[in-house]
Amino acid sequence: MNVLLVGSGGREHALAWKLSQSPLVDTLFAAPGNGGTALTATNVPLADTDVAGLVDFAKANAIGLVVAGPEAPLVAGLADALAQANIPCFGPDGYAAQLEGSKAFAKDIMRASGVPTADYQVFTDYDAAKAFITAHALPMVVKADGLAAGKGVVVAKTHAEALEALHDMMIARSFGAAGDTVVVEDCIVGEEASFLAFCDGETVVPMPSCQDHKAVGEGDTGPNTGGMGAYCPAPVLPDTEWERMAALVITPIVRTLAAKGHPFKGILYAGLMMTADGPMVLEYNVRFGDPECQPLLMRLESDIVPIMLACASGTLTPSLVSWSPKTALCVVLAAGGYPGSYPKGMVISGIEEAEKTPGAKVFVAGAKLEAGKLLTTGGRVLGVTALGDDLASAQANAYTAVSSVHFDTCHFRRDIGDKGIRRSAK
Ligand code: GLY
Numbered sequence: 336m337n338v339l340l341v342g343s344g345g346r347e348h349a350l351a352w353k354l355s356q357s358p359l360v361d362t363l364f365a366a367p368g369n370g371g372t373a374l375t376a377t378n379v380p381l382a383d384t385d386v387a388g389l390v391d392f393a394k395a396n397a398i399g400l401v402v403a404g405p406e407a408p409l410v411a412g413l414a415d416a417l418a419q420a421n422i423p424c425f426g427p428d429g430y431a432a433q434l435e436g437s438k439a440f441a442k443d444i445m446r447a448s449g450v451p452t453a454d455y456q457v458f459t460d461y462d463a464a465k466a467f468i469t470a471h472a473l474p475m476v477v478k479a480d481g482l483a484a485g486k487g488v489v490v491a492k493t494h495a496e497a498l499e500a501l502h503d504m505m506i507a508r509s510f511g512a513a514g515d516t517v518v519v520e521d522c523i524v525g526e527e528a529s530f531l532a533f534c535d536g537e538t539v540v541p542m543p544s545c546q547d548h549k550a551v552g553e554g555d556t557g558p559n560t561g562g563m564g565a566y567c568p569a570p571v572l573p574d575t576e577w578e579r580m581a582a583l584v585i586t587p588i589v590r591t592l593a594a595k596g597h598p599f600k601g602i603l604y605a606g607l608m609m610t611a612d613g614p615m616v617l618e619y620n621v622r623f624g625d626p627e628c629q630p631l632l633m634r635l636e637s638d639i640v641p642i643m644l645a646c647a648s649g650t651l652t653p654s655l656v657s658w659s660p661k662t663a664l665c666v667v668l669a670a671g672g673y674p675g676s677y678p679k680g681m682v683i684s685g686i687e688e689a690e691k692t693p694g695a696k697v698f699v700a701g702a703k704l705e706a707g708k709l710l711t712t713g714g715r716v717l718g719v720t721a722l723g724d725d726l727a728s729a730q731a732n733a734y735t736a737v738s739s740v741h742f743d744t745c746h747f748r749r750d751i752g753d754k755g756i757r758r759s760a761k
Contacts, residue, residue, distance in 0.1 A: 336359055336360060336361060336399035336400060336640075337360075337361055337362045337363075337364070337396055337397050337398050337399055338354055338360050338362075338363050338364070338398065338399065338400045338401075338402065338640070339364045339365075339366060339379075339389070339392065339393050339396070339398045339400075339401045339402070340354060340363065340364065340365045340366070340368070340372065340376065340401075340402045340404060341365075341366050341383050341389060341401065341402065341403050341404055341405070341408050341413070342365075342366075342368075342383050342403070342404025342405045342408075343365075343367050343368055343369045343372075343383065343404075344369070344404065344405070344625050344700050344701070344713075344715070345371070345625055345626055345628075345629060345667070345698045345699065345700030345715060345717070345718040346404050346405075346622075346623050346624070346625035346626070346628040346629070347365060347368065347369065347371075347372055347404040347405075348369060348371030348372050348698040348699045348700070348718075349628050349629045349632045349633075349698045349718070349720075350402060350404060350623070350628065350632070350639075351363060351365055351368070351371065351372040351374075351375050351376045352371075352375060352632070352696070352698070353632045353635065353639045354376075354402065354639060354640065355375040355376065356638070357638045357639065357640040358638070359638065359640045359641070360640060362377065362396075363375065363376040363377070364376060364377050364378075364379050364392070364396065364398075365377070365378050365379065366378070366379040366380075366381040366382075366383065366389060366392065367379065367380055367381060367382060367383065369699055369700070369701070369702060369703060369712070370699045370702040370703045370704035370709045370710075370712075371698055371699025371700075371702070372699075373703075373704045374704070379392060383404070383405055383407060383408050384407050384408055384411050386408060386411050386412055386413050386416050387416070389401070389408070389413060389416075390413075390416045390417060390419075390420055390422070393417065393420065393422050394420055394422070398422055399422075399423065400422075400423050400424075400425065400640065400643060400644060400647070401413070401417055401422060401423070401424045401425065401426075402424075402425045402426070402643060403424065403425060403426035403601070403622065404622065404623070405622060406432065406435045406436065406482065406620060406621055406622050407482065408426075409426045409427060409428075409429065409432040409435075409436075409601075409621055409622065410429060410432045410433070410435065410436035410482065410621075411429070412428070412429035413426065414426050414427060414428045414429070414432075414600070414601075415428050415429050423644060423647040423648065424600075424601075424647060425600075425601055425643040425644075425646055425647055426600070426601040426602075426621065426622065427597070427599050427600055427601045427621050428597055428600075430592075430595070430597040431592050431597045431598075431599045431621065432621045434588070434599075434603070434619040434620075434621055435482070435618075435619055435620045435621045435622075436481065436482055437480050437481060437516075438478045438479070438480050438481075438518045438618070439457040439480045439516050439518055441618065441619050442455050442457065442518060442520070443457075444588060444591055444592070445588070445616060445619075447591055448587035448588050448590070448591040449587055450583070450584050450587055450588065450616055451583070451584075451613060451614065451615045451616065452615055452616045452617075453476070453520045453521040453522070453523045453615060453617075454520060454521045455518050455519065455520035455521070456518070456519050456520075457480075457516060457517070457518050458505075458516070458517050458518075458519065459515065459516050459517075461501070461505045461506060464501055464505065464517055464519060465498060465501060467519055468494060468497045468498055468501060468519060469494060469498070471494075471497070471519065472521075473491070473492060473493065473494065474490060474491055474492045474522040475490075475491055475497055475519060475520065475521065475522055476488065476489070476490050476491070476518075476519070476520045476521070476522050477489045477491055477497050477500040477501055477504070477517060477518075477519055478517065478518040478519075478520070479504045479510045479513045479514040479516075479517060480513060480514070480515070480516035480517060480518060481510065481511075481512060481513025481514070481515075481516075482513055483510040483513045483514070485559065485560075485561055486510070487504070487510050487513060487514065490522060497519075501517060501519075504517050505517055523608050523610050523615050523617075524608070524610065525608045525609045525610040525611065525615075526546075526571045526608075526609045526754070526758075527546065527547070527549075527606065527607065527608055527609070527617070528544050528545070528546055528569050528571050528572040528607045528609055528614075529544065529545040529546065529547055529565070529569075529604060529605075529606060529607070529624050529627050530542075530544055530545075530572060530580055530581075530584065530585075530604070530605045530607055531545070531602055531603070531604045531605075531623065531624065531627065531631070532581055532585045532602070532603055533601075533602060533642055533646055533651060533656065534585070534589050534599045534600060534601065534602070534603050534646060534651070535598075535600055535645060535646045535647075535648070535649045535650065535651035536589070536593055536598025536599060536600050536649050537589065537593060537598065537649065538651040538652065539581050539585050539586050539589055539603075540651055540652075540653050540655075540656050541577040541578070541580065541581040541585065542631055542656075542658075543567050543568040543574060543577075543631070543634065543658055544567065544568050544569040544571070544572035544573075544574075544576075544577075544580075545565050545566065545567040545568070545569055545624065545627040545630060545631065546565060546566055546569035546571060546754065546755060547562045547564075547565045547624060547626065547627055548562065548563045548564045548565065548748060548750075548751055549561075549562055549563070550563070551563060551669075551673070551674055551748075552748070553748050553749055553750045554750065558674050558675075559674070560667075560669070560673065560674045560714075560715070561625060561674075561714075561715055562624070562625060562626045562627070562667065562715075563666075563667045563669070563747065563748045563751070564626060564664070564665055564666045564667050564718075564747075564748055564751030564752075565624070565626045565627045565629070565630055565664075565665050565751075566630055566662065566663065566664040566665070566726060566729065566730070566751065566752045566755055567627065567630040567631055567634060567662065567663050567664075568662065569755055570726070570755045570758040570759045571609050571754075571755070571758060572607070572609065572614075580605075580607075580614065583614065584605045584607070584614065584616050585603050585605060588603060588619070589603065598649070599621075600646050600647055600649070601621060601622070601646055601647075602620075602621065602622055602623055603619060603621065604619065604620035604621070604622065604623070604624055604627075605619055606618040606619070606620065625700075626665045626667055626715075626718045626720075629663075629665040629698050629718045629720045630663030630664060630665050630720055631663070633659075633663040633694075633696060633720055633721075633722055634658050634659045634661060634662075634663050634722070635656070635657075635658060635659075636657045636658060636659050637655060637656055637657050641655055642655050642656055659722070661694070661722045661723060661724060661729070662722070662723055662724070662725055662726045662728075662729040663720060663721065663722050663723075663729055664720065664721060664723070664726065664729040664730050664732075664733045664751060664752050665698075665718045665719065665720040665733065665751070666718070666719045666720075666733050666734065666737050666747050666748070666751050667700070667715050667716075667717070667718050667719075667747060667748075668715075668716050668717040668718075668719060668737065668740060668742075668745050668746075668747045669714055669715050669716060669745070669746055669747060670701070670711055670713070670714055670716055670742075670744055670745070670746075671743075671744025671745070671746060672714075672744070673714030673715065673746075674714060677714050677744070678711075678743075678744060679710075679711055679712055679713075680710050680711060680712075681710065681711045681742040681743045681744065682708055682709070682710060682742060682743075683702055683708075683709040683710070683711060683716065683717065683740065683741070683742045684740070684741050684742070685739040685740040685741050686709070686717075686739075686740060688739040688740075689719060689736040689737070689739040689740050690736070691739075692721060692732050692735045692736040692739070693721075693732055694721045694722035694723060694729075694732050695719065695720070695721040695722075695732055695733065695735075695736035696720050696721070697717055697718070697719050697720070697736065697740065698717065698718040698719075698720060699716075699717060700713060700715045700716055700717060700718055701713015701714060701715055701716045702716055702717070711742055716742065716745070717740060719733055719736045719737045719740060720733065721733040721735075721736055726752050726755050726756050726759060727752075727756055729752070730751065730752040730753075730756070733751070733752075734749070
């Protein structure tokens with residue numbers, strides 16, 4: 336079967352690496368792909384949101400499975416357009432993808448499904464939102480409703496900050512139409528965890544928990560990024576809790592969407608806050624996390640293609656999915672200045688050496704392959720990932736591998752996994 340993978344980040348290199356191991360795959364294409372996918376797939380110069388172009392390519396190349404890496408093509412209706420052409424898609428339809436594409440939609444579905452989440456109000460009127468914020472207890476969270484490249488969420492410690500965020504979203508329209516609707520919600524505190532599950536519209540098969548590191552600096556300091564590293568499993572949500580967690584935060588959403596005629600097919604990712612009062616959902620994503628995908632796929636022992644086809648066709652069973660008992664940890668290497676502006680075009684060296692470390696694999700995120708050299712193109716450049724018998728050994732292996740890699744201005748967090756190690760030691 337020919338497979339088309341959509342996207343261009345570290346998550347997509349990990350997906351390409353895993354998909355290319357399947358004996359079911361004849362030719363793997365990546366649109367647009369990156370310097371990592373180029374090693375195991377044929378890159379195709381199509382933007383990940385070019386739905387018509389992707390469908391035409393799939394039809395012309397006898398594609399038997401389309402795998403959506405990021406959310407944008409799903410929100411833009413890729414799965415719906417592929418369904419019209421009878422091409423299986425791993426990823427939900429445009430209606431269900433609003434779980435990520437619209438924060439107001441997600442909160443309303445959570446409320447309707449009885450999923451624990453922070454109290455909130457949705458506003459399309461600026462003056463009404465202003466009055467609500469002025470009377471709201473601190474801190475609070477102000478969110479632009481639509482996709483805003485991870486930047487549309489402000490945790491405000493003062494009313495002035497919250498009002499500034501509101502003005503920025505609704506009046507200055509810094510995020511365009513994404514900020515025309517705004518969600519204001521209570522701020523909840525605790526330790527975060529990422530909980531993902533394969534879904535086929537009815538059946539839910541949970542994955543081991545992960546923990547992402549969103550802040551750029553060690554000790555969770557500095558501005559938020561797309562994620563500076565992740566490990567799996569996360570001791571804050573042990574394997575013994577999977578089933579209970581799936582019943583609490585995944586299955587109710589899948590049931591609600593099925594009842595609305597939009598069975599959720601693909602990955603439902605719950606961003607959790609483990610609060611003193613129990614787990615609460617911060618947000619849903621409708622795809623693998625990046626960088627959570629990298630450690631998860633290092634641990635996935637099964638062929639991923641039958642899992643994806645089963646999700647798309649409504650035939651998922653737990654027996655299709657098995658995991659290595661090891662721990663995996665990913666350290667993201669970023670270009671200087673990221674998450675602000677950063678230079679590009681730096682030569683990357685040392686990947687072969689890094690991969691000599693036991694259990695290590697380097698996934699390319701923001702880099703292209705040119706004349707046999709990898710050159711940086713993005714802020715998050717590489718995800719150096721390693722397996723270990725436990726979290727401490729996965730961490731040691733990953734950082735040993737990191738020490739072999741070089742590009743100018745490279746920076747990374749040196750504490751990926753520390754929180755989990757501290758928790759395990761308690
Ligand atoms: N790592 C967070 C995300 O993928 O949204």
